[in-house]
Amino acid sequence: MTETEREFFRKAKEAEAAESLKEPPAVEPTPTPAPIQPTAINHAESFVWWARRNKGNLFIWRCGCGTDTGIKNRVVMGKRKCPGCGDPITLEGIDRSLEQDEVTRLQTIKNERFTQFITTVVIVTFGILFILIKHR
Numbered sequence: 001m002t003e004t005e006r007e008f009f010r011k012a013k014e015a016e017a018a019e020s021l022k023e024p025p026a027v028e029p030t031p032t033p034a035p036i037q038p039t040a041i042n043h044a045e046s047f048v049w050w051a052r053r054n055k056g057n058l059f060i061w062r063c064g065c066g067t068d069t070g071i072k073n074r075v076v077m078g079k080r081k082c083p084g085c086g087d088p089i090t091l092e093g094i095d096r097s098l099e100q101d102e103v104t105r106l107q108t109i110k111n112e113r114f115t116q117f118i119t120t121v122v123i124v125t126f127g128i129l130f131i132l133i134k135h136r
């Protein structure tokens with residue numbers, strides 16, 4: 001065997017070893033979507049927050065039949081019935097609806113905080129500019 005041949009076989013062996021080391025293509029585990037339900041929700045706070053956004057501080061309860069009912073108080077729900085279908089409006093139902101909307105609520109709060117922050121930055125910037133121009 002010549003030197004070139006030996007070199008050739010050595011390379012071939014190396015290539016074979018490398019090939020056998022290769023792992024089969026890894027199957028990407030599908031990421032499980034994060035649970036939509038927030039872990040903790042303050043129903044009372046959430047209720048008031050939604051109610052404040054509506055006319056007359058009323059929380060709008062949307063019944064399964066599509067009728068909207070304005071609700072003033074989350075807790076005193078004893079005899080409230082949907083005017084559309086007569087289904088009782090329960091505290092559990094309201095809380096479930098609050099839980100469903102919680103993600104939207106938190107996102108809105110975040111957005112509002114950001115808008116407030118930007119507004120503050122703009123006002124402060126103009127204030128500084130104003131002072132600088134005055135004192136020239």
Ligand SMILES: [Zn+2]
Pocket residue numbers: 063064065066067082083084085086087
């Ligand atoms: Zn109804």
